[in-house]
Amino acid sequence: MSKVSEKKYGFFFVPAIGAVLGIVLFCIIYGVRIIDPTYEDWITSGSGDIVQHYLGWVYYRNTPWKFPLGITEGLTLPDAISCIYTDSIPLFALFFKILSPVLPETFQYAGIWGVFSFAVQGFTSVVLLQKFSKNPFFCLAASTCYILMPAIFLRLYGHDSLSGHWLIILALILWVYQEHEWKHRYTPVVLWAVLGVIAPMIHMYFVPMVYIIMAGSFLSYIIKNKKIGHVLVCGSVSVLCTLGTMFSFGAFYGKGSFGDGGLGVFSANINCFINSMNCSSFIKGLDIIEGQTEGFGYMGLGMIIAGIVAMSVGVYLLIRRKNIKEIVCRHSSYIAGGAFIFMAAFILALSPVITLNNRVLYTIPYPRIVFSALSVFRASGRFIWICDYLLYTAVFMVLSRINGKKVLCIITFLVTGIQVADMYGLMKSKRSLYSAEAEYVSPLYSEKNQDIVDGITEIRFVPLPPDHLTRYDYYMTLGVYASENNIKMSSFYCARGSYESMAEYAEKSLMELENGGGQENVLYVFFDETRIPENNDSLNIYDLNGMTVGRVKYNKS
Numbered sequence: 001m002s003k004v005s006e007k008k009y010g011f012f013f014v015p016a017i018g019a020v021l022g023i024v025l026f027c028i029i030y031g032v033r034i035i036d037p038t039y040e041d042w043i044t045s046g047s048g049d050i051v052q053h054y055l056g057w058v059y060y061r062n063t064p065w066k067f068p069l070g071i072t073e074g075l076t077l078p079d080a081i082s083c084i085y086t087d088s089i090p091l092f093a094l095f096f097k098i099l100s101p102v103l104p105e106t107f108q109y110a111g112i113w114g115v116f117s118f119a120v121q122g123f124t125s126v127v128l129l130q131k132f133s134k135n136p137f138f139c140l141a142a143s144t145c146y147i148l149m150p151a152i153f154l155r156l157y158g159h160d161s162l163s164g165h166w167l168i169i170l171a172l173i174l175w176v177y178q179e180h181e182w183k184h185r186y187t188p189v190v191l192w193a194v195l196g197v198i199a200p201m202i203h204m205y206f207v208p209m210v211y212i213i214m215a216g217s218f219l220s221y222i223i224k225n226k227k228i229g230h231v232l233v234c235g236s237v238s239v240l241c242t243l244g245t246m247f248s249f250g251a252f253y254g255k256g257s258f259g260d261g262g263l264g265v266f267s268a269n270i271n272c273f274i275n276s277m278n279c280s281s282f283i284k285g286l287d288i289i290e291g292q293t294e295g296f297g298y299m300g301l302g303m304i305i306a307g308i309v310a311m312s313v314g315v316y317l318l319i320r321r322k323n324i325k326e327i328v329c330r331h332s333s334y335i336a337g338g339a340f341i342f343m344a345a346f347i348l349a350l351s352p353v354i355t356l357n358n359r360v361l362y363t364i365p366y367p368r369i370v371f372s373a374l375s376v377f378r379a380s381g382r383f384i385w386i387c388d389y390l391l392y393t394a395v396f397m398v399l400s401r402i403n404g405k406k407v408l409c410i411i412t413f414l415v416t417g418i419q420v421a422d423m424y425g426l427m428k429s430k431r432s433l434y435s436a437e438a439e440y441v442s443p444l445y446s447e448k449n450q451d452i453v454d455g456i457t458e459i460r461f462v463p464l465p466p467d468h469l470t471r472y473d474y475y476m477t478l479g480v481y482a483s484e485n486n487i488k489m490s491s492f493y494c495a496r497g498s499y500e501s502m503a504e505y506a507e508k509s510l511m512e513l514e515n516g517g518g519q520e521n522v523l524y525v526f527f528d529e530t531r532i533p534e535n536n537d538s539l540n541i542y543d544l545n546g547m548t549v550g551r552v553k554y555n556k557s
Contacts, residue, residue, distance in 0.1 A: 014136045015126040018143045022122030025147055026115045029427045030156075031435035034111035038104050044480045045440035048158045049087065051476045052493050054108055056086025058483040060093050061100055061107075068250035069094060075492040077458070078505050082250030084204060085496040089113055089161045090249050091201035114156055117163050121147050124169040128393060131176045133400040133408075141412040142396045145306075145419050149392075150279060150298045151385055153426050157434070161203040162382070168206070168389050170195055171213035175337065176393075178217055179224070189234045196242040200251065205382055207242060212344050212386060214238065220337030255498035258376045264363070268295025268349035268381035270356045273391070274304060281425045287358040295349055295381020297388050302419025303395065309411065310398040317401060338390060345386035348374075443545045444481040452542045452549065453481070456523045460490040462513075463531055464506040469493055471527060474547055478525065513539060518552035525549050 034042050043054045060072040060083040070082040070090050083093050092109050100107075125146035129139040149165060156163035174191055182188065192214060199206040218231040246252065269275060269288045276298045278285040283301060299307070318324050328335065352364040352371070366374065374380065402408045444453050459478055461468065468491060475493040482489055490509070491502045512518055514533040524539075526532055526548045533539060538553045 011130070012127075014130065014139055015123045017136075018122035018126035018140055019119040020122070021140060021143065022118035022120070022147050023115055025122075025144070026118035029430050030111075030114060031431065033437070034434050035115055037107050037109060037112060039111075040106055040108045041440040042434065042438040043108055043110060044442075045438045046157075047476075050110060050157045050160055051480070053087050053089070053160060054110060055476075055479045055483050055492075056083055056088035056494065057093050057096075057109070060086070060088060061097050062486065068248055068253050070249035070251075071253065074488040075494065076497045076502055077460075077488060077490040079254050079498055079501050080250075081494060081497055082253055084200065084246075084249055084251050086492075086494045087159065087161045087203065089164075089202060091198065094201075094249075110157060110160055113160060114163070117152075117156070117166060118147060120166040121149075121152075121169070124166045124173060128169055128173050128176065129396060129400075131173075132397045135400075135405055135408065137409045138400065138405075138412050141409070141416045142399075144416045145300065145303055146389075146392060148300070148419060148423050148427075149388065150276075150300050150423060150426070151296050151388065153279070153423070153430060154293070154296055162205065164202040164206065165385060165389070167195070167199055167202060168209055168213070168386060171210045171217075172389060172393060175213055175217035175220065175341075176334075178221055188230075189237055192234050192238045193241040196238040197245045200242060200246050201249065204251070205377060205379070208348075208377060209345075209383065209386055211238075212348075212383075213341055215344070216337040216341035219340050220333040223336055224333035254496075255501055258496065260375060260378050260495070262291070262378040263371065263375045263380060264351070264353040265289075265291040266294035266379040266381055267292060267351065267353060267355070268297055268384040270350065270354070270361075272297035272349075272381075272384050273299050273388070279426050280422050282422055289353075289355050289358060289360070292355070292381060294379040295384050297349070297381075297384035299388060299391065300419045301422035302415045302417070303392060305418060306395050306399065306411075306415040307391065309415075310395040313402060314398045338394070342387055342390050345383045345390075349381050349384040349387065351380060440480075442481040442484070443477065449544055452544050452551065453523060455521060456487060456551075457521045458488045458490070458519075459523045459525060460506060460509050461525045461527055462490075462506045462510040463528055464491055464499070464503040465527055466499065468499075468527065474525065474527075477545065477547075513550070513552070518550075520551070520553050523549055523551060 033039060040054070043050055056072060056075070059074050060070070063071060063073045068082065070084055071080045072083050072086060073080045075081060075086070083090050092113055096103065096107065096109055122143050125143040126139045129142050133139060146169065152163050152165055174188065174195065178188065195210055199210045214235070218235065221231055222228055269292050271286045272295050274283070275286040275288065276283045277293065277296055279298065280301060318327070321327065352366050353360055354362040354364070399408065399411060402411065443449060459482055461474070472493055479489065479492065481487070490505055491497065509524070510531060513524065513536050516536050516538070518524070518536065518539060529548050532541060532548070532550070539550050541548065541550050
């Protein structure tokens, strides 16, 4: 965009087109049917964590207003849990709960979230690219690569809250624009604080991602300006805002443990940038250790080629100018900041077990206190996304230095075309999956099963083993029916629930049955059939769609 046209239309004109591009691409890939908020069958008839996220929203919507604002009742008896830990995208959950009185009885926002994320991904990526080039064609073509970033497809709709990658781009924007002459000197403080508020309201993993980039930005600022006061104020305000938001939404509510097992299992592999994991139309996947799909960081064939071209262009420009030292000194603050961001994210993503293909190269001997702290974010491989976007940005920054608008546009459009072709098979499969009409009716509504569940107000899972989260099918089948009939559940498939409290509640219920008691309005689901009480004459046992359940003082006839 020329300076004249930028003055005429404003800085955000091209980013707005990028947002439209994101919406168009979403509709092409996923279709428009799932955007209908009253169409829930595509969720309940599916599989994966999205069912959990939707049920978390339904229970949160039906929970009376309380403080903390994210409290959700009826899923983890006897306690409550925050909607943060059902991954129900608290920002959207809160917004639509406020509107709940005027919303239809059946309402899902997963489709709205998807199109929103694609739109913001397009908008923010153009804003980021405009730092390096005012050419609108270059910015829009390059933004397509950001929108079609491969890792997003593996999250939407599997772990859809983690598809909000635009938060990473927003943090990068605040970094590269840190020398911008803001109208008010404290604008950066406010912007970082706002980002610190939004991150935990999307997904908790975005909190450390934002702060890693913030730390790199602060390092750049200190090197450039030789001042630390602004950094201390900005960092302190952001941390307070993040902690305040987490507290307000119940992140610290209850007795659940923040740490969890899996650190070092759900990591990234050194080959992650070129390992398609068989999601590419052209490149076969490479070997990995089991669990490392969390570290999926494939850049896409188009971006790999763009990276090779960018390295060639960069070397050519440096040799031609013959002032490498001067260039490094002039950009030392950004080089240092970028190096810090990349290395911090890369080490976190790979660690503590460093692997290449299917071989373990080295295990970092973290002290127990460090290991426990890192276990809060056990799926460490996700931090590789920061490196991906940093590499994307570095590649397009170098390409933007190519003289000649036509040459620049041709290269960018070719790269984008290759990227789209590389992702075509994956996009086609998504289109086929989500554009198909779905209809779901819970098997519990059958005449036989309806007799068994008639009149229940609570579902209790007894006893509750430590690996109860592996009973995903139980939780989702019963959860869909329970959510539609205002039925509480003693445990659920969610993070950070207090296992001790839920297990104690289940054990007391089982002891009550063993002593000849029990409650008529409770459906007892036996995770361990050897613990079914044999001396309770009032307990009737049934097979409920493959699940062994019991009702007290219940006559099936």
